Amino acid sequence: MLRYNDIAEKVLSYNPKADLDLLGGAYIFSAKVHQGQVRLSGEPYLSHPLEVAGILAEMKLDVTSIAAGLLHDTLEDSFTTLDELKTVVGDEIANIVDGVTKIAHIEFSSKKEEQAENFRKMILAMSKDIRIVLIKLADRLHNMRTLQYHRTERRAAIAEETLDIYAPLAHRLGIDWLKSELEDLSFRYVKPDIYQRIAEYVRANQQETDRYIQKVIGVLQEQLTAAGLTIDIKGRTKSEYGIYRKMESQNLSIDQVYDIIGFRIIVESLSDCYAALGIVHSLWRPIPGRFKDYIALPKANGYQSLHTAVIGPYGARVEVQIRSRDMNRIAEEGIASHWRYKEGRKSKSMSQDEQKDDERFAWLRQLLEWQRDLQDPGEFLDTVKIDLFPDQVYVFTPQGDVKRFPKGSTPVDFAYSIHTDVGNRCSGAKVNGKLVPLRYQLRNGDIIEILTSSTQRPSKDWLDLVVTARARSKIRHVIHQEERLQSMKMGADLLDREFRRAGLNFQKMQKRGEIQRVLDELNLRSIEALQSQVGYGKLSPRGVLKRLLPPDKLQPEVQEGATRLGEIFRRALKRSRPSGIQLRGVGDILVRFGKCCGPVPGDEVVGFITRGRGVTVHSASCSKALLIDPERRVDVEWNQEEGLLHPVKIRIVSVDAPGILALLSKTLSAADLNISHARITTTRDQKAVNTFEFAVTNLTHLNRVIKQIEKIQGVISVERLST
Numbered sequence: 001m002l003r004y005n006d007i008a009e010k011v012l013s014y015n016p017k018a019d020l021d022l023l024g025g026a027y028i029f030s031a032k033v034h035q036g037q038v039r040l041s042g043e044p045y046l047s048h049p050l051e052v053a054g055i056l057a058e059m060k061l062d063v064t065s066i067a068a069g070l071l072h073d074t075l076e077d078s079f080t081t082l083d084e085l086k087t088v089v090g091d092e093i094a095n096i097v098d099g100v101t102k103i104a105h106i107e108f109s110s111k112k113e114e115q116a117e118n119f120r121k122m123i124l125a126m127s128k129d130i131r132i133v134l135i136k137l138a139d140r141l142h143n144m145r146t147l148q149y150h151r152t153e154r155r156a157a158i159a160e161e162t163l164d165i166y167a168p169l170a171h172r173l174g175i176d177w178l179k180s181e182l183e184d185l186s187f188r189y190v191k192p193d194i195y196q197r198i199a200e201y202v203r204a205n206q207q208e209t210d211r212y213i214q215k216v217i218g219v220l221q222e223q224l225t226a227a228g229l230t231i232d233i234k235g236r237t238k239s240e241y242g243i244y245r246k247m248e249s250q251n252l253s254i255d256q257v258y259d260i261i262g263f264r265i266i267v268e269s270l271s272d273c274y275a276a277l278g279i280v281h282s283l284w285r286p287i288p289g290r291f292k293d294y295i296a297l298p299k300a301n302g303y304q305s306l307h308t309a310v311i312g313p314y315g316a317r318v319e320v321q322i323r324s325r326d327m328n329r330i331a332e333e334g335i336a337s338h339w340r341y342k343e344g345r346k347s348k349s350m351s352q353d354e355q356k357d358d359e360r361f362a363w364l365r366q367l368l369e370w371q372r373d374l375q376d377p378g379e380f381l382d383t384v385k386i387d388l389f390p391d392q393v394y395v396f397t398p399q400g401d402v403k404r405f406p407k408g409s410t411p412v413d414f415a416y417s418i419h420t421d422v423g424n425r426c427s428g429a430k431v432n433g434k435l436v437p438l439r440y441q442l443r444n445g446d447i448i449e450i451l452t453s454s455t456q457r458p459s460k461d462w463l464d465l466v467v468t469a470r471a472r473s474k475i476r477h478v479i480h481q482e483e484r485l486q487s488m489k490m491g492a493d494l495l496d497r498e499f500r501r502a503g504l505n506f507q508k509m510q511k512r513g514e515i516q517r518v519l520d521e522l523n524l525r526s527i528e529a530l531q532s533q534v535g536y537g538k539l540s541p542r543g544v545l546k547r548l549l550p551p552d553k554l555q556p557e558v559q560e561g562a563t564r565l566g567e568i569f570r571r572a573l574k575r576s577r578p579s580g581i582q583l584r585g586v587g588d589i590l591v592r593f594g595k596c597c598g599p600v601p602g603d604e605v606v607g608f609i610t611r612g613r614g615v616t617v618h619s620a621s622c623s624k625a626l627l628i629d630p631e632r633r634v635d636v637e638w639n640q641e642e643g644l645l646h647p648v649k650i651r652i653v654s655v656d657a658p659g660i661l662a663l664l665s666k667t668l669s670a671a672d673l674n675i676s677h678a679r680i681t682t683t684r685d686q687k688a689v690n691t692f693e694f695a696v697t698n699l700t701h702l703n704r705v706i707k708q709i710e711k712i713q714g715v716i717s718v719e720r721l722s723t
């Protein structure tokens, strides 16, 4: 069993200034908390945190990490509270331990590779401090090393999780020794039969393989040196897991996996690489299609090397990699670790998201690399606290699938990602078993369960709740559909009444196909289209009737049956206040301006028919306007002669200096403006935020005012507000 002193010594060897008081304190606390607890192996429980701390010391991590490693199971397996831990070892270590505990609590069950990837990212997203992940990996490594003490059924499950989640995670972080050990340890439990067969095969051939490796190295050494090259050659057999992977991916039996043996030749310079390659190819016949020049065409992560495969002595196939010393350093330092091609991916087929993730991982590996080079591991502290996925959140479905969402997403976003119907009928949600409001923002590791009700319908308010484009467009679709349905009903009703007054039955005429002529004339696809046009007020029911009856048969128009637009105009006449807006081709109408955007003459505008309230005019770029059913849209334009005043709101950010407000209001009144509302606030960084409301005649007028304000010394920005 590893002793505390061994760890302390190890830490001192690479970090002579290490705070051993802190480390010792952590050790004593851990020993006290775990006292009396025993591992499945029969050893005292404390042996586990000690081993984990030992692994972290091997990785040359800082004292905080080692101390957190000693304490990593204290919150999980005892009655210790986070607060207690904080008073003993301080917030930083306690928070790391808390992070490790949180990861331990999330469970992963899915078998799909894509899910495993999301789960790995969830772990990283939850680890606000990268040391949490490193401790988790060390913890898993020691658990794998002692897996034989677990019950047989548990072994396979733990090993599988290691293979799916933790080995790839180690790989992505560029810690290849950790990845390989996790893989090989897992492999023997996940596929015990195949592992045995491969291990036996390797063992049976071991002597022969070793002799073979020596022979090839001897030949290469002699020939390459004779050519004047200074070289360093290593030969190795693939790991059991590596052989298995090759058998699987290429559907081979073990005897067919020829290139179990690989050689790496390190030379002095770039040109030596090609010289060495020429000699290798002249010694043994190259296998066609196996030569890759990653020197001329480096991988996206900077990896450079020549790869080839040849028929070696006795007809055995061997892999040969040739690279310079510099290239080798880059390859081994993990910045250019090979996860991408080993995982069978090509950068060209990667989506933007994947490429972004890729950069994040490259950056992480770089970070870990720097840490290894640091003289003072204390410097590490500044760089390890990161939010690796600041704009994403990973949550579980009740089935254990992991789903990714933009930050700020709510259960409604989640519901729509499951199915449109689930979204439309979403009446509530449970997060980790507890009811939450629909505006709840998803957090990493949450298990989300959606409650549905057959009477639930999406409402406009939902548009403020959702973040994902999918949910937004689905909600908008339902709202438009309902509006369309309503106006269709209204249109049907108006048509029925108008026809009844003329002694006709619209329904019967429709069934007899007598309405078809009107549809053709108006270029409408269906009766429903006709009805909704009437409902929206774009067509009058009487206008429809006129197309079917000769003028003498038409009853005189009565007030009740007035057209929708007629009604609008009638109201417009009652309200005499002119708006400065005209509906294309029609006289004055009742107009309201969208409060959201407050357009002024000169702004491009669009109008929307509102049931019974005339036309609402929005700025063409207004985001609210985009939500309105385009069917209701009408063309409007400014009547420039009106010269009416329109309210606008602007925000001026300026330095918070005396006299600046006086200057601002002087400028505004000089421009002949009446300020109807003003609000001034100051910010902590000595700025003043001034919001003014006043009226202008048109856009030119407003822009002139803004220009004048911008000229005032001390003004930082001027902005027209839309809300």
Ligand code: MN
Pocket (backbone or CB within 6 Å): 048, 072, 073, 139
């Ligand atoms: Mn543990």
